[in-house]
Amino acid sequence: MFDSVQLKTPRLDKEAFVAVIEPLREKLLDAQFELAQRKRKAILLLINGSDGAGKGETLNRIYEWLDDHFLETLSYTKPTDDERMRPPEWRYWRDMPAKGRIGLVLGGWHHRILRDRALGEMSASAFDGAIEEINRNEEMLSRDGVIVLKVWLHVDDAKARRRLAKLREADGALRRAVVVEWDRIKGRKQRARLNEAAFALIEKTSTAHAPWEVIAAEDWRYRDTEIARLLLATLERANAEPAPASSPSHAEPPAGSARPSLLASLVLSKSVGANAYAKSLDALQQRLSELTTAKRFENRGLVLLFEGNDAAGKGGAITRVRAALDPRRFRVHGVAAPTDEESARPYLWRFWRDVPRLGHSAIFDRSWYGRVLVERVERLCPPEDWMRAYSEINDFERQLTRANLVVVKFWMAIDPEEQLRRFREREAQPTKRYKLTKEDWRNREHARLYEAAANDMFDRTSTRPAPWTLVEANDKKFARLKVLRTIVARLEETE
């Protein structure tokens, strides 16, 4: 793989360099300007390679070529405590550039697993698993408007180290800003393991969506022209993509299949008496309080999400859960229309913003499942987008659970008669009137489509780490107890 890079060391003389680079610079600036104007794609350029291969120089050169107002450097080293308190993917999501912008990434996700592997802190199979996940993630980004461009700057090991040594002053300060990423890799064994891992990584993550470019970096003029060409090709690709069709008109999703419906199998009328309710509610809330204020909870966290029929009692259930939580350590997130900062980024970005720190809880009243429910039924996004959302969501939730967040997902179900009764009640009651909108009435007409979408969703996203709990909610009291009992059980079983 990429053996060519080791065979020859291409060189450019000054004259040839100027002749190539000057026209490129002009085109680069024009293309970047178009990217910034159209605001349809973001570009992430991941700069990897040996120390001393000129990662910092390359970065600086790009700043010379492009307009720095639409450019940002995303550099990752040791995680801060805010980052350590969240899934490792969180910091990359937090920094995601908006469409129209270019992010230059140093020390990104490839670097992290390479270092862990070279230091022997990651097994071969974990390394392979991480690679698969990277591929899925980069595919998702590329489908969601972010072009991922990966560069490996290659330079002979011995030369790179001589070069680095020259740049360091006696007191350790660097004469020029040099990017040193691999100083923990010492000795032949670790270096060999790093090289082997790097080649495996490049081979296995060179996908159609986000291929690697390995560039011989011995000669800076050659390196810079290659980078400039690559950037220009990427910008032109980004600008050439047609605008998404504004109103996708496609066939109705397949009508109710013969598959048995989980929802239809529920006995919605389950109920509980007032006394039993009061007693159980108190006991469950007390237990939830204990579990979430205990010392051990500081290394865990709760992500609760509520979906379900309109008027199924999500708000009431949330209130009962919330009352048991430390008010300083939870937040309730309603899903409203995305802000413009959210619209400018991949779909899951706005939910990543709300991922809680360890020791905290986030309660989502409606959630990322909107993609495969309302957006599917109301045709707000093309079928490709909601179809791929299932596996993207599974990845997302696995990233949460792997970082010790307990993900509990509720579907609150009521039957159409009960729903109608509650709509009428809301119309009559002043403090609840604002809860009922025209949309609620319209959704009722699409009940069959919503049911099909929900059944697909259960099938495709009820995973072992993050299963769905269907809640029979015709009786509010029964539903609230089931919600609390489920959360308590999930916390206890994962303790």
Place this chain on the structure above:
Amino acid sequence: MFDSVQLKTPRLDKEAFVAVIEPLREKLLDAQFELAQRKRKAILLLINGSDGAGKGETLNRIYEWLDDHFLETLSYTKPTDDERMRPPEWRYWRDMPAKGRIGLVLGGWHHRILRDRALGEMSASAFDGAIEEINRNEEMLSRDGVIVLKVWLHVDDAKARRRLAKLREADGALRRAVVVEWDRIKGRKQRARLNEAAFALIEKTSTAHAPWEVIAAEDWRYRDTEIARLLLATLERANAEPAPASSPSHAEPPAGSARPSLLASLVLSKSVGANAYAKSLDALQQRLSELTTAKRFENRGLVLLFEGNDAAGKGGAITRVRAALDPRRFRVHGVAAPTDEESARPYLWRFWRDVPRLGHSAIFDRSWYGRVLVERVERLCPPEDWMRAYSEINDFERQLTRANLVVVKFWMAIDPEEQLRRFREREAQPTKRYKLTKEDWRNREHARLYEAAANDMFDRTSTRPAPWTLVEANDKKFARLKVLRTIVARLEETE
């Protein structure tokens, strides 16, 4: 001050409570709904008081009354390292709720100085200085759309401590989520100093903009009705405020006064030869590299801002500075139209977002001074707003410099003839054409107004910690050297 709270302990029986609270709840929900719909004001409710007075209970009660989708708890304890790496005010700014929302604050800015004072970590004069700054800050918030409401829950000391003891389990876990803020205050002396400081604080920060309400919290029913009444009054006040006039039409700012003009006094033609330039540039960049990659820089940071005439060479100067910086530790911020998340918050919020961590640099190409330049000249905000901006900006910059950020402010000045020449040049040059807009031509017509605004700005915001540097920029080379030299000097003198 508020002696009444210590004399009587008001009580409400259950019946009286229900009779009062039920109609209040309905009105509260309606008023909150209106706040969320109008999106014109945000509310910060700061909940302070003795431990055991029911801060957590009050918080929970508010969640019961209101719609939790537009409500958030902002709770501050020990700063994280991300917070420690920035000015102490940063974390409050970061969390600022958007208009239409209510933030419930625990452990806010009052708590911080009270604790420091009670522990003897803050002198009496520093305490008084902090109080003055709090007042200015709260006035700014209230003028910028954030209503600050401050509550002190008072309860007899001995009773509060008995109450707390009962709630703690043997293993330290709390039976209910109780807010414990003062556990570092121990012994009579510290408690006495805390009480004294609290009364001084309440007295001195009870302003027309953000008065304190001291509430007797012995009886929870009385406490809750008082809180509910207060909240309702605040919501109604927020909703009653008229929409700001959409196009303020007011008199032209006073024509050029008799005051001598700093700008007119500049000798814009200062220049430097090509050889001297190349030599000095290299030396200055090298020195800047050393200063910003040295170990000691990790506890400092740079905030550079560039204002000036259009085409005065801000971009070129920024490029020369940037080239000397570690590309992983700076960001260039152009000032574009605010996003909707930014428009929903006080003016300075979007700049607080970009305040760099220690060890990093932020370069602003145009800045918060837009308020007193373009917004004043083009009448984009009423005169009251830009008039108060001078002192708000001085406070902001003092907060930056106090936190070890070196703030360097440049005004790049060219004369009208040189500007015209550069405009024509830009029109002719393809890579620079996009830099010239219709606005640039229009701004030229308002040159006199911009000059008056700039002169006022120098007079009112050239402070000792953050002085302005006026740069004679008819000769680009001279200007670039002056910029670099100034930054190096400022870094050296503050070392």
